[in-house]
Amino acid sequence: MNRIRKSIILTIAAALWLASCKNDKYLDITPDGRVSLNDVFTDAQNTESYLNTVYNYLPFGGIYYHYYEFLAAFTDDAQSSDAPTQAGFAxxxxxxxxxxxxxxxxxxxxxxxxxxNRYERNWEGIRKVNTFLANIDKAAVKNESNRASMKAEARVLRAFFYSRLIRKYGGMPIIKEPLSPEYDFSTLKRNTFQECVDFIVEDCNAALAEANFTWRRVSTADAGRMTKAVAEALKTQVTLYAASPLWNKTNDAALWQKAAVTAKTALEDLLANGYQLYNNYGEFFENSPDDGANPKDKETILVSRAFGAQYPLNMLVLRMASVLNADKAGSCPTQELVDTYDMDNGEMAITGYSDADHMHPIINPASGYDDANPYVHRDPRFYATVWYNNAYYGKVNGADYYIGAYKGGNVGISNTRQRTHTGYYLRKYKAPEDQSNNSGNESFRFIRLAEVYLSYAEAENEAVGPDQNVYSAINAIRRRVGMPDLPAGLSKDDMRERIRRERRVEMPYEEIRFYDERRWKILDKSEKVTTGMSWTKNADGTFSNERIVVDRRKTWEDKYLILPIPLDEINKMPSFEQNPGW
Structure with a gap:
């Protein structure tokens, strides 16, 4: 653990209180006409505006990691084209x-x-929520139902901020009230992960019990706001994490049972309130959620606030096959991700590797997979997610265009940042016609219904084994894309493997894999090496291929399971302990 500077007495809570006060117009107590904090809550419009400012602390997600990367680039699902040539990039x-x-x-x-700095931003959001909740009961509001709804909304926001903190850093101090600078911060200690989970669940349950709080937002202006659906999904996420190997060190069956019950209730409530899987997997990601009480997209639970013209443009220019002279190839799929997709007959194509470098895949002979011709008869989600060598792209300048990811091809594999290093480009999120027209309507979803299905399947399998509820949940996801049901009679261990694979191919690039790798404690298996497929075009027009090692990473040790608390914050809090290994 880092040596603590005893002379520093402020904690993160005080630092954030002071920093955010500097920049919050509602907290400036000056004689120039602006209102004080006390004045905010004597005006109904200002009360609502204060709650609205809390949304400024939510992350954008998607490609907004430096430099315009997905979080997937920091997992074994993707390899950034920035590495290794762009020194200093994330x-x-x-x-x-x-x-x-x-x-x-x-x-x-x-x-x-x-x-x-999401560590700091999450704490700023929590401080703002605590201030709001401390004042809302006496605040001026339009009506009492509005007061009740805003209070529920604030509690889900706090649950969201805490959930994002603990899945990266472990247990955090549970702070329910605004803290003044006079607070004795030297005594502030971390709560356990489970205590934080219980607190998140408590906030979500309070919001769910509020009759005036909505299940769905129905206007574009309210996109990305908290709802009862978000509360259900957050409960499902955090109880699943708490039951997983990283935090459930004794494999306590009661934690798995709690996660299963929580997920089942969430799924039933979401379905009862109009949520359902979108009928076209690929199309789903190419558009933003639509508005209205009965939208076409009934699957999205929480969408990023980063939407509009700029987001689709960035998606195009900064992470695409260089058909339109993109600035970079971006977060390119790895061979490991590609190998996870089943064949369209429902059989696993590749069950693992016989060597540490993943050069020798273990091929399931019942699948029909051929490593020399690997892109035929795969799960439809593969074609909706990955551009591969010789894939038909669409029309470019009126002519048919094929992805030439082979050496020397039109978007051929190379070590430059404009070209893939793995032999693949990301197809998901951007329709070819939008790429060609430099347009689009896509946005990033933080949470959707499919995740709740899969979380329920996982928790139920761990709690009671692969019963019919497990099969029903996971098969609902597979049927949406026309994949066969899983075979009957799977063991608990076999079902665990199938569920983990299903999560990976259903939700790549959705900020799920980064945390799955950690909560399952598989970094030593997943993060040591990433590979790709190098293709050569022969004189007769055919192609030959070989698997290649793309990168050997140094992020697989156990200390990477939980990220280090920033040193500046540790130095401010004498009673805090740094995370293991840091």
Missing amino acids: ATEWYSGSLTPSKNPLYTGNYPTNNG
Whole structure:
């Protein structure tokens, strides 16, 4: 653990209180006409406006990791084209093992519109919520139902901020009230992970019990706001994490049972309130959620606030096959991700590797998979997610265009940042016609219904084994894309493997894999090496291929399971303990 500077007595709570006061117009107590904090809550419009400002502390997600990367680039699902040539960029630093308590590559590009210092931003959000909740009962409001709804909304916001803190850093102090600078911060201690989970669940349950709080937002202006659906999903996420190997060190069956019951209730409530899987997997990601009480998209639970013209443009220019002279190839799928997709007959294509470098896949002979012709008859989600060599792209300047990811091809594999290093480009989120027209309507979803299905399947399997409820949940996801049901008679261990694979191919690039790798404690298996497929075009027009090692990362040790608390914050809090290994 880092040596603590005893002379520093402020804690993160005080620092954030002071920092946010500087920049909050409602907290400036000056004689120039602006209102004080007390004045805010004597005006109904200002009361609502104060709650609205809390949303400024939510992350954007998606490509807003430096430099315009998905969080997937920091998992074995993707390899950034910035590494290794772009020194100082987030992915290059991450892969080289540069994470320390004083330097977190994920926080490179520390701007509010990026995913910069989320540790600090989450605490700022919590402080704002606590201030709101401390005043709302006596605040001026339009009516009592509005007061009740805003109070519930604030509690879900606090649950969201806490959930994002603990899944990266472990247990945090549970702070329910605004803290003044006079508070004795030297005594502030961390609560356990489970205590934080219980607190998040408590906030979510309070919001769910409020009759005036909504299940769905129905206007574009309210996109990305908290709802009862978000509360159900957050409960499902955090109880699943608490039951997982990282935090459930004794494999306590009661924690799995609690996670299963929580997920089942969430799924039933969401379905009863109009949520359902979107009928077209690929199309779902190419558009933003629509408005209205009966939208076409009934699957999205929480969408990022980063939407509008700029987000689709960035998605195009900064992470695409260079058909339109993109600035970079971006977060390119790895061979490991590609190998996870089943064949369309429902059989696993590749069950593992016989060597540490993943050069020799273990092929399931019942699948029909051929490593020399690997892209035929795969799960439809593969084609909706990955551009691969010789894939038909669409029309470009009126002519048919095929992805030439082979050496020397039109978007051929190379070590430059404009080209894939793995032999693949990301297809998900951007329709070819939108790429060609430099347009689009996509946005990033933090939570959707499919995750709740899969979380329920996982928790139920761990709690009671692969019963019919497990099969029903996971098969609902597979049927949506036309995949066969899982075979009957799977063992608990076999079902666990199938569920983990299903999570990976259903939700790549959705900020799920980063935390799954950690809560399952599989970094030593998943993060040591990433590979790709190098293709050569032969004289007769055919292609030959070979698997290649793309990168050997230094992010697989156990200390990377829980990220280090920033050194500046540890130094401010004498009673805090740094996370293991840091």
